[in-house]
Amino acid sequence: MxxxxxxxxxxxxxxxxxxxxxxxxxxxxxxxxxxxxxxxxxxxxxxxxxxxxxxxxxxPENFVRVLKTDQDNRRLEQKIKEMEILVNRANALAQENERLVRITGISAGLSWQGSWARVTGKNPHDWYGFFFVDKGSNDGVPLHAAAIAVEDGKAGLVGRIFEVYPEFSKVMLITNPISSVISSVGDRGFESLIEGKGTWLLKLNYVSEEAQISEGMEIFTSPSSMLFPAGISIGRINRVYQRESSMNFASADVAPTVNIGAVREVFIITRGLPDRFRKLIEEGI
Amino acid sequence: MKFFNSLIVYFAAVVVYWWFSLNFTVFGITPNVVFACVLSIAVIATPVTALTFGFFWGIYMDLMGTSALFGGWALIYTLMVYIIYLIKKQFDMTGAFSQILLSVVLSEISLVCYQILSLILSKINPLSLKIFLIEPVLNALLMPFVFSILVFIRKKIRYFL
Structure with a gap:
C-alpha cells in the first residue's frame, strides 16, 4: 500500500x-x-x-508567413465578394446614367417646354391605367398637361396629368380605357380617335374610308386637340379592321411609340393655353 | 493490449471534443468533454493511469489552444487527478449528484488556476466571464454521462484502465 x-x-x-x-x-x-x-x-x-x-x-518566420498568407487569403476572398457586389451595382448605375444622358440629350432638342419627372408608383392591378410621377404643383406641373417619354431616340405620347398634388401627380395613360386622343393619320392628316383598351395596344377609331389606312402608318396628335400639342407621335398601325357593318368607319390596332409598361421617366409639357380654353379644361369638359 | 485500449480511449475523447467544438456550442462555449473524461478516469482508474491520462489530455488541450501558455492545462489536470486520488476514499464519487458537484467546483477552480497562471507567466487574460459562468454548468451536465460510458467500457473491455 x-x-x-x-x-x-x-x-x-x-x-x-x-x-x-x-x-x-x-x-x-x-x-x-x-x-x-x-x-x-x-x-x-x-x-x-x-x-x-x-x-x-x-x-520560424517561414511558417508564420504561410499562416499569415492563409489569413490574408481568406480576408481578400471576402473583400472580393464585397467588391463584386459593388461592381455589379456600379455597372447598373452606369447603364442607368447612360440611358438618362441619352434621354436628356434628346429632350434638349424637343420643341416643347416642360420638365422631367420620374415614375414613382404603378398599380399592378391597373398597369395600363395610371401611374404616379414625382412632380406636382410645387414644381409647376399644371393639370391636364401632356406627358411624353423617349424611347430609342424618339418621343412618344404617354398620357396626361389627371390629378395634381403638391409633391406628385397622377398620369392617365393613353392605354387607359377611358382615355381618348384626337389624332391625325399619316401625311394626309385625316383625323380620327385613339382610344385605350386597357392593354398595351391602342384602338384607332372613326377612320373614314377615304383615309385608306394601312399597317405601319404613323399616328400623331392632331392640332384639333386642346389637351395635347400637335405633332406628338402616338404610335404605328399594327392591324387594320375594315369598316364595321353598321358604320362607315374603319378601325385599327395601334402599337404605341413608347412601351407604356416600361416607362421610367416622363417629360411633362407645359404650354400656355389661352385662358378661355384653360377654364373649359379646368371645368372638366 | 492495455496500452492500445488506452490510446483508443484517449483519441476518442480528443475526437469527441473536437467535434463538439465545431458543431455543438452553447453561447459559443463548448462542453469540455476532455475535462469530464479526466475527472471520470481519476475516479475509476488506477492512480498512475489516471495521472498519465490527465497529463496527456492536458497536453492535447494546450496544443489545441490559442493561449500563450503551453503546459498549463497539463499541470492543472495532473494536479486535479492527484487531488481526487487523495480525497476519493473520503467521498463517494460514483453517485451522479456528487459527480455534478465535483465537476462544478473543479471546473471553476481549474479555470481560475489557468487564469492566474496566464496572468503571471504571460500577462495575458485568456478567459472571459462567460466561460466562468457557462463552462462549469455544461461540464456538470456532461459528467454523469461520460462517467457511465467509461464505466461501461471498463466492464466490457477486459484490458482497460
Missing part, C-alpha cells in the same frame, strides 16, 4: 515537473510549430482575430 502510494507520488511529481518545465522555460520553436499546425488544422476559426504577437513567438 505504501509502495503504491510512493509510485503515485513519484508519478505525480514527474508529470507536474514536466508541466512546470514546459510552462516556465520558453518552448522551442518546433513545439510552437507543431502547436500551430495542430491548432490551425483542427480549429482554424480560433485564430481569426486572435492576439497573434505573443502566440507566434519562437515560431
Amino acid at each position: 505504501s509502495r503504491e502510494k510512493d509510485v503515485v507520488n513519484y508519478a505525480a511529481v514527474f508529470f507536474i515537473s514536466i508541466a512546470c518545465l514546459l510552462l516556465i522555460f520558453p518552448s522551442a520553436g518546433i513545439v510552437h510549430k507543431i502547436r500551430l499546425i495542430c491548432s490551425y488544422s483542427f480549429y482554424p476559426s480560433l485564430h481569426y482575430g486572435a492576439k497573434y504577437d505573443y502566440y507566434l513567438r519562437n515560431v
Whole structure:
C-alpha cells in the first residue's frame, strides 16, 4: 500500500515537473510549430482575430508567413465578394446614367417646354391605367398637361396629368380605357380617335374610308386637340379592321411609340393655353 | 493490449471534443468533454493511469489552444487527478449528484488556476466571464454521462484502465 502510494507520488511529481518545465522555460520553436499546425488544422476559426504577437513567438518566420498568407487569403476572398457586389451595382448605375444622358440629350432638342419627372408608383392591378410621377404643383406641373417619354431616340405620347398634388401627380395613360386622343393619320392628316383598351395596344377609331389606312402608318396628335400639342407621335398601325357593318368607319390596332409598361421617366409639357380654353379644361369638359 | 485500449480511449475523447467544438456550442462555449473524461478516469482508474491520462489530455488541450501558455492545462489536470486520488476514499464519487458537484467546483477552480497562471507567466487574460459562468454548468451536465460510458467500457473491455 505504501509502495503504491510512493509510485503515485513519484508519478505525480514527474508529470507536474514536466508541466512546470514546459510552462516556465520558453518552448522551442518546433513545439510552437507543431502547436500551430495542430491548432490551425483542427480549429482554424480560433485564430481569426486572435492576439497573434505573443502566440507566434519562437515560431520560424517561414511558417508564420504561410499562416499569415492563409489569413490574408481568406480576408481578400471576402473583400472580393464585397467588391463584386459593388461592381455589379456600379455597372447598373452606369447603364442607368447612360440611358438618362441619352434621354436628356434628346429632350434638349424637343420643341416643347416642360420638365422631367420620374415614375414613382404603378398599380399592378391597373398597369395600363395610371401611374404616379414625382412632380406636382410645387414644381409647376399644371393639370391636364401632356406627358411624353423617349424611347430609342424618339418621343412618344404617354398620357396626361389627371390629378395634381403638391409633391406628385397622377398620369392617365393613353392605354387607359377611358382615355381618348384626337389624332391625325399619316401625311394626309385625316383625323380620327385613339382610344385605350386597357392593354398595351391602342384602338384607332372613326377612320373614314377615304383615309385608306394601312399597317405601319404613323399616328400623331392632331392640332384639333386642346389637351395635347400637335405633332406628338402616338404610335404605328399594327392591324387594320375594315369598316364595321353598321358604320362607315374603319378601325385599327395601334402599337404605341413608347412601351407604356416600361416607362421610367416622363417629360411633362407645359404650354400656355389661352385662358378661355384653360377654364373649359379646368371645368372638366 | 492495455496500452492500445488506452490510446483508443484517449483519441476518442480528443475526437469527441473536437467535434463538439465545431458543431455543438452553447453561447459559443463548448462542453469540455476532455475535462469530464479526466475527472471520470481519476475516479475509476488506477492512480498512475489516471495521472498519465490527465497529463496527456492536458497536453492535447494546450496544443489545441490559442493561449500563450503551453503546459498549463497539463499541470492543472495532473494536479486535479492527484487531488481526487487523495480525497476519493473520503467521498463517494460514483453517485451522479456528487459527480455534478465535483465537476462544478473543479471546473471553476481549474479555470481560475489557468487564469492566474496566464496572468503571471504571460500577462495575458485568456478567459472571459462567460466561460466562468457557462463552462462549469455544461461540464456538470456532461459528467454523469461520460462517467457511465467509461464505466461501461471498463466492464466490457477486459484490458482497460
